Amino acid sequence: MSVDRFADIVSAVCLLAGASLSFIAGLGVNRFRSLLARMHAATKPQVLGVTLMLMGLALRIRSGSAVWMLVLVVLFQMLTSPVAAHMVGRAGYRTGKVRSDELVVDELTRDLEAARQGEEQGEEQGEEQGSRPGGPSAT
Amino acid sequence: MSVVVVICAVLLTGAAALAGFRMERGPSMLDRTVGLDVLTSTIVGAVALEAAWSRRTDTVPILVVLSMVGFVSAVTIARFAAHEPEGAGRVLTRDEVAQLEAQRLRAERDAEDAS
Numbered sequence: 001m002s003v004d005r006f007a008d009i010v011s012a013v014c015l016l017a018g019a020s021l022s023f024i025a026g027l028g029v030n031r032f033r034s035l036l037a038r039m040h041a042a043t044k045p046q047v048l049g050v051t052l053m054l055m056g057l058a059l060r061i062r063s064g065s066a067v068w069m070l071v072l073v074v075l076f077q078m079l080t081s082p083v084a085a086h087m088v089g090r091a092g093y094r095t096g097k098v099r100s101d102e103l104v105v106d107e108l109t110r111d112l113e114a115a116r117q118g119e120e121q122g123e124e125q126g127e128e129q130g131s132r133p134g135g136p137s138a139t
Numbered sequence: 140m141s142v143v144v145v146i147c148a149v150l151l152t153g154a155a156a157l158a159g160f161r162m163e164r165g166p167s168m169l170d171r172t173v174g175l176d177v178l179t180s181t182i183v184g185a186v187a188l189e190a191a192w193s194r195r196t197d198t199v200p201i202l203v204v205l206s207m208v209g210f211v212s213a214v215t216i217a218r219f220a221a222h223e224p225e226g227a228g229r230v231l232t233r234d235e236v237a238q239l240e241a242q243r244l245r246a247e248r249d250a251e252d253a254s
Contacts (some may be wrong), residue, residue, distance in 0.1 A: 008140060010145040011191065012140060013186075015143060015144075015147050015188060015191060016143055016146065018147075018184055018187075019146070019147035019148075019150035019151050019154075019170035019184060019188070019214065021179060022150060022151055022177070022180065022181050022184050023150040023153050023157075024155045025155060025158075025177050025180075026154035026155070026156070026157030026158050026161075026177060026181075027157060029157065029158060029161045029173060029174055030157050030161055035167070035169055035170060035173070038161070038170060038173050039173055042173045042177045043173075044175050045154070045177065045180040045181065046176060046177075046180045046182065049180060050180055050183050050184065050187075050206070053184045053187045053188065054187055054202070055209055056187070056191055056199070057187045057188075057190055058147060059192075059193045060191040060194060061150055061190065061191070061194055061195075061196055063196060064213070065217060066199050067148055067194035069199045069200070069202075069203055070199065070202070072203055073183075073199075073202045073206045073208075076203070076206040076207050077180075077183075077206045080207070080209065080210035081176075081208065081210060083210055083214060084176060084210035084213035084214055084217075085213075087214045087218065087248040088169050088173065088213055088217045090217070091216075091217035091220035092167075092169050092170060092220075094220075095169075095174070095220050097166075097167055097169060099151050116198075129173060
């Protein structure tokens with residue numbers, strides 16, 4: 001088997017895997033019920049799916065400059081998709097679309113409540129002492 | 140190779156259709172954003188598949204641009220996401236639109252009578 005033929009077969013496998021990941025993400029986005037579960041499904045093609053498909057493309061075209069551009073695409077995808085997911089998740093939490101009772105670990109709610117309690121206690125202490133009007137800010 | 144390309148094309152079309160379905164159904168702005176992200180990565184996959192099929196490299200810059208600006212929509216919408224009332228994420232039926240219109244006309248007439 002020649003090298004070209006082998007590279008073509010590997011590229012076909014990579015393309016198939018990437019396309020199936022895209023399809024699985026489409027299914028997951030429709031089947032899951034909450035925003036966070038849908039985000040979990042949507043992340044699959046964004047990094048691994050695109051990486052696999054571009055690997056398949058790189059093995060198929062096998063020319064220097066285009067392959068470096070594909071590496072750049074994967075790098076950009078890895079940089080930008082966490083930013084987008086972070087923003088969507090944060091906005092979802094702030095607009096009340098994340099239900100705390102469905103989560104196994106919910107550190108953000110716990111920390112926010114602790115901070116609020118600390119602030120209230122600080123205000124009470126400040127009133128008793130009379131010298132610190134705002135109280136220590138709980139951060 | 141052509142069999143693989145056909146299977147991949149079918150899978151990608153299905154993924155795009157499902158993502159579009161989620162974008163239409165909502166129910167919130169953020170769910171639509173997630174659907175849009177899936178659609179963007181599916182488009183990246185489709186362009187890559189076409190380039191792999193015909194062994195061309197002139198469409199690769201499209202992939203670079205898509206991966207650079209694909210996340211802007213999600214960030215923008217997430218930045219302006221607000222509380223949405225229950226039931227705001229669907230298209231109104233014809234009867235509901237007529238009801239709202241009648242309400243508005245009545246309010247206008249009341250305002251004219253008062254003045």
